[in-house]
Amino acid sequence: MAKIRERYDALVVGGGIAGMQAALDLGEQGFEVLLVEKEPSIGGIMVGLNKVFPTLDCSSCICTPRMAEVSHHPKIQLQTYTEVNKVEKRGNGFVVRLLKKPRFIEEDACVGCNLCELACPIDVPHEFDYGLGARRAVYIPHGNAIPQKVVLDVEHCVFCGKCEKVCPTHCFDFTQEPEEVSTEVGTVILATGLNITPMGAKQEYGAGNLVNVMNPLAMERVQSSNGPYGHVLRPSDGKIPRSIAYVQCAGSRDRSIGVPYCSRVCCMYSLKQALLLTHYIHGLDVTLYHMDIRAFGKGYEQFYRRAMREGVKVVKGKVAKITEVENQDLVVRVELLDENGRVEERRYDLVVLAQGLVAGWHAGNVIAAEEADDGFFRTPEPKVDPSHTTLEGVFAGGVSAGPKDIPDAIVEAGEAAMAAANHLRRTGWHAVAGVSLAVGAATHQVAERCEVC
Amino acid sequence: MSEKPQASQPVKSKSSIAVLRERHGGMTAELKEYFKEQQRVRKALRGALKGGPKTIPELAAACALEKPAAVWHVMAMRRYGEVVEGEERAGYMLYALKEA
Numbered sequence: 001m002a003k004i005r006e007r008y009d010a011l012v013v014g015g016g017i018a019g020m021q022a023a024l025d026l027g028e029q030g031f032e033v034l035l036v037e038k039e040p041s042i043g044g045i046m047v048g049l050n051k052v053f054p055t056l057d058c059s060s061c062i063c064t065p066r067m068a069e070v071s072h073h074p075k076i077q078l079q080t081y082t083e084v085n086k087v088e089k090r091g092n093g094f095v096v097r098l099l100k101k102p103r104f105i106e107e108d109a110c111v112g113c114n115l116c117e118l119a120c121p122i123d124v125p126h127e128f129d130y131g132l133g134a135r136r137a138v139y140i141p142h143g144n145a146i147p148q149k150v151v152l153d154v155e156h157c158v159f160c161g162k163c164e165k166v167c168p169t170h171c172f173d174f175t176q177e178p179e180e181v182s183t184e185v186g187t188v189i190l191a192t193g194l195n196i197t198p199m200g201a202k203q204e205y206g207a208g209n210l211v212n213v214m215n216p217l218a219m220e221r222v223q224s225s226n227g228p229y230g231h232v233l234r235p236s237d238g239k240i241p242r243s244i245a246y247v248q249c250a251g252s253r254d255r256s257i258g259v260p261y262c263s264r265v266c267c268m269y270s271l272k273q274a275l276l277l278t279h280y281i282h283g284l285d286v287t288l289y290h291m292d293i294r295a296f297g298k299g300y301e302q303f304y305r306r307a308m309r310e311g312v313k314v315v316k317g318k319v320a321k322i323t324e325v326e327n328q329d330l331v332v333r334v335e336l337l338d339e340n341g342r343v344e345e346r347r348y349d350l351v352v353l354a355q356g357l358v359a360g361w362h363a364g365n366v367i368a369a370e371e372a373d374d375g376f377f378r379t380p381e382p383k384v385d386p387s388h389t390t391l392e393g394v395f396a397g398g399v400s401a402g403p404k405d406i407p408d409a410i411v412e413a414g415e416a417a418m419a420a421a422n423h424l425r426r427t428g429w430h431a432v433a434g435v436s437l438a439v440g441a442a443t444h445q446v447a448e449r450c451e452v453c
Numbered sequence: 454m455s456e457k458p459q460a461s462q463p464v465k466s467k468s469s470i471a472v473l474r475e476r477h478g479g480m481t482a483e484l485k486e487y488f489k490e491q492q493r494v495r496k497a498l499r500g501a502l503k504g505g506p507k508t509i510p511e512l513a514a515a516c517a518l519e520k521p522a523a524v525w526h527v528m529a530m531r532r533y534g535e536v537v538e539g540e541e542r543a544g545y546m547l548y549a550l551k552e553a
Contacts, residue, residue: 238509
């Protein structure tokens with residue numbers, strides 16, 4: 001694996017779809033980019049999704065070519081399993097301190113053969129499947145992971161040494177320790193993504209204690225062809241569900257949990273999942289309880305109509321409570337808003353909470369870019385400079401500035417990349433001595449690419 | 454003859470998991486218990502499946518397991534090639550040991 005150099009043009013924090021887009025847009029302009037991802041693989045949340053709305057394209061089929069392009073791009077250095085510890089302004093650039101976490105392998109030597117994973121004797125809940133599936137203590141994060149390199153989870157290691165014994169390339173290096181490295185960059189793009197509101201936030205919906213109340217990302221994995229079950233089954237007993245309820249605004253537009261805003265994607269991902277469920281399970285009763293449907297994007301309203309035409313029941317109603325009854329079935333107590341507020345209790349095999357989006361990462365004292373009250377990065381001029389943060393030279397791409405869907409995240413990541421490129425040109429920063437994209441001075445190599453002059 | 458690494462120097466013996474074990478203090482008591490229980494459950498599931506394909510509730514009953522735990526263990530065995538999925542029976546999938 002390439003060593004981290006002393007200088008780059010840009011640091012992109014986060015290897016999800018937005019971070020990858022920003023890195024590619026900068027790399028294509030000839031800038032030297034360092035893309036840092038805290039997980040062992042790039043791809044972010046999108047690579048774990050089943051399909052995207054409203055086209056129902058396979059999500060990983062869109063995401064994985066970008067991942068491959070990033071990993072092979074001559075101007076992008078990919079640094080996975082690495083945390084950003086500190087970003088400090090210095091002159092017209094930034095000093096960046098990174099913490100490389102140990103994979104306990106020599107990455108260049110690992111060929112991703114998986115033999116060590118198959119030999120490892122212990123199974124633990126797999127984060128990629130939200131705990132529904134299993135992985136080993138030594139594992140490749142998932143089939144589409146980039147890089148296809150193993151990582152050893154030392155907290156769950158039984159220290160049997162079987163992984164090392166079966167490795168055909170002798171890539172294990174158990175002496176590795178966390179390593180802090182520094183570099184300098186001219187600009188920073190924060191593409192730090194999202195989390196969903198915690199399952200425990202809503203006591204009335206079981207506070208995360210009801211096994212058949214699922215979060216929407218777990219349902220994405222269950223629906224995926226490479227998901228934990230291979231079928232849509234419920235986690236309590238492996239039953240093929242015959243009835244599923246979606247509870248909208250289960251983590252958004254809710255001051256009681258500190259998320260007063262609309263998360264913008266929940267209506268559409270719920271409709272998408274509900275529609276696909278009717279395709280996967282014939283005769284399924286799937287009902288979506290909502291305050292109002294917000295189908296604002298291109299083709300979204302048509303998708304909403306399609307979902308209803310194809311059997312998804314969309315009911316205006318506020319779910320007050322979810323209770324577990326015998327056989328771990330669920331009773332949903334709902335106020336039916338279109339029926340004069342009549343309250344009814346309905347029984348389901350499975351319930352999915354349409355949880356909202358919150359910021360995936362908080363700057364704390366890592367970087368001096370301000371966060372807004374909602375926890376996302378503040379962009380003081382959202383209409384004219386949507387990616388500019390409060391710290392000059394630092395730009396927010398994708399969901400780091402606020403909830404948005406995948407197309408908008410990609411567009412805004414591209415905008416962040418252009419703003420970062422303009423910043424580099426203004427400041428005259430150059431990653432390589434004598435090579436400046438800002439003034440078109442210097443080499444043939446640059447001149448033929450940037451077209452500035 | 455290899456040199457014995459000194460405590461004050463970075464250990465560079467790639468062939469020894471003992472380095473890692475020592476550095477991390479070995480398995481915690483909690484992890485030991487978790488691993489032991491996992492081995493017990495897997496043995497019980499294999500035993501139950503030797504009698505033929507079963508659904509998750511049948512396996513849970515045969516192995517005195519909570520059903521959610523049975524789901525997780527069977528799916529782990531499926532992922533790593535010990536168990537294969539069969540037909541559907543009364544709303545549940547059947548699972549069987551993979552033939553060698």
